[in-house]
Amino acid sequence: MDNGGSEGIMSEVIVENVTKKFGNFVALDNVNLTIKPKEFFVLLGPSGSGKTTLLRLIAGLEDITEGSIYIGGKKVNDVPPKDRNVAMVFQNYALYPHFNVFDNIALTLKVRGYSKDAIKSRVSEIAKILHIEDILNKKPRELSGGQQQRVALARALVREPSVFLLDEPLSNLDAKLRVEARSFLRSLQKEVGVTTVFVTHDQSEAMALATTIAVLDKGIIKQVGDPYELYTKPKDIFTAGFIGSPAMNMIPGKLVKDGSSWRFVSEDFSVQLINTEFENEYDVILGIRPEHITLVKDDGINAKINNVEPMGAVTYLDIQVGSVELTVQYTGLIKLEAGMEIKVKFVEEKMLFYDRKTEKLLNV
Amino acid sequence: MNRNQVIKIGLVFAAPLIIYFLIFFIYPIYLLFKYSFTSASGAFSFINFENMIRDPILYDSLINTLYYFIGSVAVQFSAGFIAAVILNSYTGRLKNAFRSILYIPLTISPIVIALMWLIIFNPTYGPVDYMLDMNLNWLGSMNLAMPTIILANAWEYIPFVFLIIYAGLQSVPKQYYEAASIDGMSRFQTFRYITLPSIRPIMIIAFLLNSIGILQGFTLVYVLTNGGPGFSTYILSFYIYKVAFTYFNLNYASALSLLFLVIIGIYVYAILKLSSVEKYLGIKK
Amino acid sequence: MKKLDAFLLILLIIFSFFALFPIYWTVITALKVNSEIFTIPPVFFPTKITFSNFYTPGTTFGEVSQTAFGSFPWLINSTIIALASSLIGTFVIGAPAAYALTRYLKNVWFARLILFMMMIPEAAFIIPFYVIITKLNMINTWWGLILVYISFTAPLSTWLLMGFFSDIPKSVEEAASIDGLSAFSTFYKIALPMVIPGIMVSIILNFINAWNEFIYALVLTYTPFPTGAQTVPLYLTDFIVIEKSFAWGGLAAAGVIVMLPSIILGIYAQKYLVKGWTMGAVKE
Numbered sequence: 001m002d003n004g005g006s007e008g009i010m011s012e013v014i015v016e017n018v019t020k021k022f023g024n025f026v027a028l029d030n031v032n033l034t035i036k037p038k039e040f041f042v043l044l045g046p047s048g049s050g051k052t053t054l055l056r057l058i059a060g061l062e063d064i065t066e067g068s069i070y071i072g073g074k075k076v077n078d079v080p081p082k083d084r085n086v087a088m089v090f091q092n093y094a095l096y097p098h099f100n101v102f103d104n105i106a107l108t109l110k111v112r113g114y115s116k117d118a119i120k121s122r123v124s125e126i127a128k129i130l131h132i133e134d135i136l137n138k139k140p141r142e143l144s145g146g147q148q149q150r151v152a153l154a155r156a157l158v159r160e161p162s163v164f165l166l167d168e169p170l171s172n173l174d175a176k177l178r179v180e181a182r183s184f185l186r187s188l189q190k191e192v193g194v195t196t197v198f199v200t201h202d203q204s205e206a207m208a209l210a211t212t213i214a215v216l217d218k219g220i221i222k223q224v225g226d227p228y229e230l231y232t233k234p235k236d237i238f239t240a241g242f243i244g245s246p247a248m249n250m251i252p253g254k255l256v257k258d259g260s261s262w263r264f265v266s267e268d269f270s271v272q273l274i275n276t277e278f279e280n281e282y283d284v285i286l287g288i289r290p291e292h293i294t295l296v297k298d299d300g301i302n303a304k305i306n307n308v309e310p311m312g313a314v315t316y317l318d319i320q321v322g323s324v325e326l327t328v329q330y331t332g333l334i335k336l337e338a339g340m341e342i343k344v345k346f347v348e349e350k351m352l353f354y355d356r357k358t359e360k361l362l363n364v
Numbered sequence: 365m366n367r368n369q370v371i372k373i374g375l376v377f378a379a380p381l382i383i384y385f386l387i388f389f390i391y392p393i394y395l396l397f398k399y400s401f402t403s404a405s406g407a408f409s410f411i412n413f414e415n416m417i418r419d420p421i422l423y424d425s426l427i428n429t430l431y432y433f434i435g436s437v438a439v440q441f442s443a444g445f446i447a448a449v450i451l452n453s454y455t456g457r458l459k460n461a462f463r464s465i466l467y468i469p470l471t472i473s474p475i476v477i478a479l480m481w482l483i484i485f486n487p488t489y490g491p492v493d494y495m496l497d498m499n500l501n502w503l504g505s506m507n508l509a510m511p512t513i514i515l516a517n518a519w520e521y522i523p524f525v526f527l528i529i530y531a532g533l534q535s536v537p538k539q540y541y542e543a544a545s546i547d548g549m550s551r552f553q554t555f556r557y558i559t560l561p562s563i564r565p566i567m568i569i570a571f572l573l574n575s576i577g578i579l580q581g582f583t584l585v586y587v588l589t590n591g592g593p594g595f596s597t598y599i600l601s602f603y604i605y606k607v608a609f610t611y612f613n614l615n616y617a618s619a620l621s622l623l624f625l626v627i628i629g630i631y632v633y634a635i636l637k638l639s640s641v642e643k644y645l646g647i648k649k
Numbered sequence: 650m651k652k653l654d655a656f657l658l659i660l661l662i663i664f665s666f667f668a669l670f671p672i673y674w675t676v677i678t679a680l681k682v683n684s685e686i687f688t689i690p691p692v693f694f695p696t697k698i699t700f701s702n703f704y705t706p707g708t709t710f711g712e713v714s715q716t717a718f719g720s721f722p723w724l725i726n727s728t729i730i731a732l733a734s735s736l737i738g739t740f741v742i743g744a745p746a747a748y749a750l751t752r753y754l755k756n757v758w759f760a761r762l763i764l765f766m767m768m769i770p771e772a773a774f775i776i777p778f779y780v781i782i783t784k785l786n787m788i789n790t791w792w793g794l795i796l797v798y799i800s801f802t803a804p805l806s807t808w809l810l811m812g813f814f815s816d817i818p819k820s821v822e823e824a825a826s827i828d829g830l831s832a833f834s835t836f837y838k839i840a841l842p843m844v845i846p847g848i849m850v851s852i853i854l855n856f857i858n859a860w861n862e863f864i865y866a867l868v869l870t871y872t873p874f875p876t877g878a879q880t881v882p883l884y885l886t887d888f889i890v891i892e893k894s895f896a897w898g899g900l901a902a903a904g905v906i907v908m909l910p911s912i913i914l915g916i917y918a919q920k921y922l923v924k925g926w927t928m929g930a931v932k933e
Contacts, residue, residue, distance in 0.1 A: 370753050371753065371754065373749075373753055373832045374749040374750075374752070374753025374754035375749070375754070376749075377745040377746065377748055377749035377753065377836070378745065378746045378749040378750065378754060378759075380741050380742045380745065380746065381742050381743075381745075381746035381803060381807065384742055384799060384800075384803060385762070385766070387781075388778075388781070388796070388797075388799070388800050389766060389769070389800070391777070391781070392774055392777030392778065392781065393777075395776070395777040395780055395781075396773075396776065396777055399776065447664050450657050450660050450661060450664070451657075451661060453653070453657055454654060454657040454658065454661060455654055456654055456657075456658060458658075458661075462661050462664075462665060463919075464916055464919065465665045465668055465669060466664055466665065466668050467915070467916075467919060468668060468669070468672065468912055468915070468916070469668055469671075469672075470915065471857060471908075471911045471912050471914070471915030471916070472672075472861075472908045472911060472912065473860065473861035473863070473882060473907055473908060473911060474861065474863060475861070475863050475882040475885045475886065475907070476675075476885065476904045476907050476908045477671070478885075478889070479675070479885055479888075479889060479900055479901070479904045480671040480672075480674065480675050480904065481671075482889065483674065483675070483678055483897055483900075483901065484671055484674055488689070489686065489687055489688070489689065489691060489897075490691065491674060491691045491693070494689070494690050494691050519667070519668075519671065523668070527922065576767075576768050576770075579770055580770050580771060580772075582771065582772055582863070582864050583863045583864065583882075586863075586864075586867075586886075587886055587889060600772070601770060601771075601772030601773075601864075602772075604772045604773070604775070604776075605772060605775065605864070605868075608775060608776050608779075609775075609868060614776055614780075617776055618776050618777075621772070621773040621774070621775075621776060622773075624770060624772065624773045625769070625770075625773050628768060628770060628773075632768055645760070645764065
């Protein structure tokens, strides 16, 4: 009867050499992932990166072209969605329009042969957790976007699935609700403790929710790691540019050996590196986050201010250094104006160097 | 689910349709072929097709069908189009009421329309001759019988063209017109450069469905004129019925049915190819 | 703008006059006494209204008679045949096939096939249908006409419902499959209830078409209820042929009875019609 249960909740998901093709189009290219039990795992990538396809493969809504997926140690390639004991929340919620909220949540229990009393108590239990006890008799079209989203969550969680899949469930909410829903979702997941896979294109959402993030681009996994790792040590140019807002500054240049130390030379300036070592001279791209460029009185790179954007807690400056424009984040407010000349310095230990050919991180 | 499973489930859902299709579409076409190539003595033969070439009534029927078809399409399409444009331009409150009124004839059975016409166009007691102050024998005259049938048929199907084109006109986004008025287009220019291109696929679909409906025509001829006077209102569908169920020549009637199917097939194929509306109908990738 | 509207209003009134006059004339003929029917000049506004054209005591039940009431046995056949062929065409064939074609068998050839079925002219199939129904021993029976009428109810339902099914988001059905429903309960419990407006239109349009059908009924039936399956259009033809010269009142009354249900149902289904015909090529 209880095919969810506590052991289900501990399920691990393993994606092994998975490739998915639609005709000739390769949506996912040899993807490998391990999603640990109870983890809040986020698949992050721009549209068309294959993140939703991967989620649908785990759900069983699409067929795997090559490779295998295991849920709780069991290979599920040929298991239909209904027998995988996964639950899913869709981007548009996909509530059954002709059922009221109670029946929307209860359907999956009815199908699985739960008794009437069991259904009643399970539904009211989950309704309590999601604060939707008052709307159980309403039809989906009578609900607000936020309420619909909670009903969709309730429907997914009511039978204690092994894996909880969410496909951009917050994207249809307005900005304020989205932030509320984020923290609610995070604490809900902790409370229920179910392995969760969450798809989004919004990197700040990913950072706020995830215990682990996998970054995808064009069907390829770029990097897997916790939010801290992804932010501080993005392993390639794509991840570096995709994570963080405003985006990381990218400056093309060369690493040149200068006596015993190294030097970064761009078209317009050069920086002496004191503590950083490299194997060879490379054509590189220097990545530096806006908050790691500091304003200095003297002994810095000359720059001109193009634009000042005071946000309150921080101020963003768009500055021109030769032919490149950089964004600088200054903590606090500062009295500067467009057109002014300033000097800046890069925080050396935060400078990331990417090989221009392989686009991979060179720092050790 | 893999592809095979998908197709299997699909075929189960479609099974009733497929079975019906085999028994009531494929088998009938097989029967038509079989009878068409059978002589009166029951042997395989081309005689029915040879007879077609020497059949003056068939020639009459084909010419009448062409007359009936072109006349009907011209009247129905132009009147339906004009009515749709008029109602679309009208901004008063009765818009929806007019739409319903102009649509009503479409729901009425052809047989009822036939009896209406018998009463209304009666040369002695009918209101039409009285209003026109004439005394015309509409259905009994060689020259007037076919136009009267075309008119009766048009009365029913103008609403069909009207309704589709009106819906098409209503679906043109308002912003197009706003942009056109900002660009300084005149009413006529707006119609020519904005409205017409926007509703082109709809017009072609309306035209296609309408002309197929017209070719279905049989009832009005059967009830109003019975093909007469003379053979002046014999159209192909009526002739097939006559050959089959008055002269009981099922073989020859089958050959005529095949001819009818081929004509319609070529016509539909030509329209689809020439107009490229297939993708709107979902019959092309 | 005001001037143009006034002009258009006049044109619309003229069009409406043409659309409504034949109906008006039929209705008043049905309500007139004979002396106002056969008179010159014709009476446009009857001074005396009678229902005797619908029913007079002594009407022979089940025979072509001078009052419309005689059509009752034909009406029974029409109702049963139209209802059955409409419901079978919609539920047994059309809805599952449309669902299969939008969700599982997304091949353009199936759509072409449906279009082909809709384009067959009735006259071209009277011979094979006559032969098949004779072989099945169903001439002049309800089932004979029902089976034949499905040849137009089923393709129309399929065509129409394909448009409706493709409008509902696929994710709702995916949610159902994750919730544990089989493909078949997903169809019956989830997808079908979501296209109820389409089902209604399909039933109504099919009913109207079957109710109005003439040529197959002419060929495949020859006596009214209870001995046969003749439908009400055939009552009217018999009436026209037999009573042509003198019973216009009864004829018009019978005409009113035949057209009334289809007008009412037609107006009810009106707003979905265009979508159905053009398979969603027009979004209203």
